[in-house]
Amino acid sequence: MRILIYGLNYAPELTGTGKYTAEMAEALAAGGHEVRVVCAPPYYPEWKVGEGYRSWLHRIESRKGVRVWRAPLWVPKKPSGAKRMLHLASFALASMPALAAHVAWRPHIVMSIAPSLANAPGALALARLTGARSWLHIQDFEVDAAFDLGLLKNARASRMALGFERWLMKHFDVVSSISDKMVDRAVKKGVELTRVFHLPNWVDTGAIFPLDRPSEFRRELGIGEHTGVVLYSGNMGAKQGLEVLADAAAALASRDDIVFVFCGNGATKAELQKRCAGLKNTRFMCLQPVERLNELLNLADVHVLPQRGDVADLVMPSKLTGMFASSRAVIAMAHGGTELYEAVNGRGVVIKPESAKDLTDAIEMLIGDPELRASHGEQGRLFAQERLSPASVFARLEDRLISLIGKPVPHAAPVRIKEAAARPAETDMFIERAPVVEKIE
CATH class of the missing domain: 3.40.50.2000 (Glycogen Phosphorylase B;)
Structure with a gap:
């Protein structure tokens, strides 16, 4: 054909x-x-x-x-x-x-x-x-x-x-x-x-899978083994509503056992970095090569999937597939009855869009309950294996x-x-292999 x-x-x-x-x-x-x-x-x-x-x-x-x-x-x-x-x-x-x-x-x-x-x-x-x-x-x-x-x-x-x-x-x-x-x-x-x-x-669950050791990114980012990592990875654009993550990071700034990691690029990244300036509990990374994707996704204790409420069902975030396959807990923002809500509910935590308080509460709950995180992670990976x-x-x-x-x-x-x-590209990636941590001006 x-x-x-x-x-x-x-x-x-x-x-x-x-x-x-x-x-x-x-x-x-x-x-x-x-x-x-x-x-x-x-x-x-x-x-x-x-x-x-x-x-x-x-x-x-x-x-x-x-x-x-x-x-x-x-x-x-x-x-x-x-x-x-x-x-x-x-x-x-x-x-x-x-x-x-x-x-x-x-x-x-x-x-x-x-x-x-x-x-x-x-x-x-x-x-x-x-x-x-x-x-x-x-x-x-x-x-x-x-x-x-x-x-x-x-x-x-x-x-x-x-x-x-x-x-x-x-x-x-x-x-x-x-x-x-x-x-x-x-x-x-x-x-x-x-x-x-x-x-x-x-999602290729053979390429994205839970590691039996801490992610190498913990060492590269200077994050302790027992510190909870809240990870956002992907495009940084208008429809993601990432400002709520900055608000949550600010609300949890007094906790030294939680770190927010933002990995990606996009039109709103500079604004997000500006909002997080001075917050010691945030790290910014450039996009990583495909061969390091599994290492990156395993950095998370909790994946966050923000989404503006006014784009519900207009887009289905593609990054959810990798989150599920990594067997890590997921917090998603979605209204009841939307496809994103139905995909995550029961396999993670769903909160209403654009609510920093709800996000903060959900993060504290999951970081404080390793068994619940593990249960959500297992259910998400099973869904990826069977449906995706x-x-x-x-x-x-x-x-x-x-x-x-x-x-x-x-x-x-x-x-x-x-x-x-699943293998690395035959031609060179155009993404710079820059230092993992980006300085916030």
């Missing part, structure tokens, strides 16, 4: 959509399919194009059996609503030549990854020109989130954007998303029930791909992710 994946983000980005798109492409290629990708150079979550990719020329490279076409784009230093739209439009336009180059290849499937929906018209056009089937995979409902977060405020623009989104979604042969409630949202937006598909994010394994997710994906083109694919090996995605 010839599969073209068209999306903004891709490896060597370490977080979010780029990580999962790359792992999916690599797994399909390892299963015997011919996979090509049209994407941007790595820039997320630093909002800075990586070293070696800073050119306005298109480039072609190979990564783990996948042929990758990189199209340039404009990346704002300080993203805002309008700047983000220009940023997305720049890639949609610049990637047109790379899409056109695949007309003669005649893919069987053209898959567009959202965000960004700005790519979707090009994906549909290529599918129509080549007779391919079209697939839209939604990691975030970006239009809804942009208005709910206040990034875009014009009512007329909202109606136009939502109307355009509905029109696009109804023209794809398959629309998938990462949670049941996000799939339901697609149906409410007009997608036929027979065209939707649940494709959850996955790559083998089950990719077997369902391949079955749907094959049924979509209406014929079996000869000589295709079972789709697998272990070899394709």
Whole structure:
């Protein structure tokens, strides 16, 4: 099967959509399919194009059996609503030549990854020109989130954007998303029930597992073996609502047995560092290479998953999979009835969004109760093993791909992710191997 994946983000980005798109492409290629990708150079979550990719020329490279076409784009230093739209439009336009180059290849499937929906018209056009089937995979409902977060405020623009989104979604042969409630949202937006598909994010529980020793990061960060570590790891953007973590750290500053560790990059990181300036119970880290991810996740005694209440069910935090697989306790912020609430409730502690007091109380409760932490960790890992394994997710994906083109694919090996995605990248990571601890100015 010839599969073209068209999306903004891709490896060597370490977080979010780029990580999962790359792992999916690599797994399909390892299963015997011919996979090509049209994407941007790595820039997320630093909002800075990586070293070696800073050119306005298109480039072609190979990564783990996948042929990758990189199209340039404009990346704002300080993203805002309008700047983000220009940023997305720049890639949609610049990637047109790379899409056109695949007309003669005649893919069987053209898959567009959202965000960004700005790519979707090009994906549909290529599918129509080549007779391919079209697939839209939604990691975030970006239009809804942009208005709910206040990034875009014009009512007329909202109606136009939502109307355009509905029109696009109804023209794809398959629309998938990462949670049941996000799939339901697609149906409410007009997608036929027979065209939707649940494709959850996955986690390799062979690569992410509980260590039988303290994490090496404790020594590197100067954290004692018996000090409780509250860890946030991932993108630092508006929808995370990270200011509540700074408030909790300030509320617990008098306790010398609890340390907050923030690992990641993003648009709001500088503000978070400013709010934590002077707090001796906080540490900041840059993103770590993929080969150190398990070590990082095992640093936590408690993982925290903040989420603004106004984006509930618009996004399903992908970082939850690794948290569960690490067998550490999780505190998540979610309203009752949301998918995040249902995923964590009973396997961790769920509190209402944006409440520093509730977060502080939950942290103190878990740090003071090792048996409860262990119980939550065991339940989370069991959930990851049974529901989020790559083998089950990719077997369902391949079955749907094959049924979509209406014929079996000869000589295709079972789709697998272990070899394709768990090993370090073949090309150099663009993330700096900087000192683990970052100085707060």
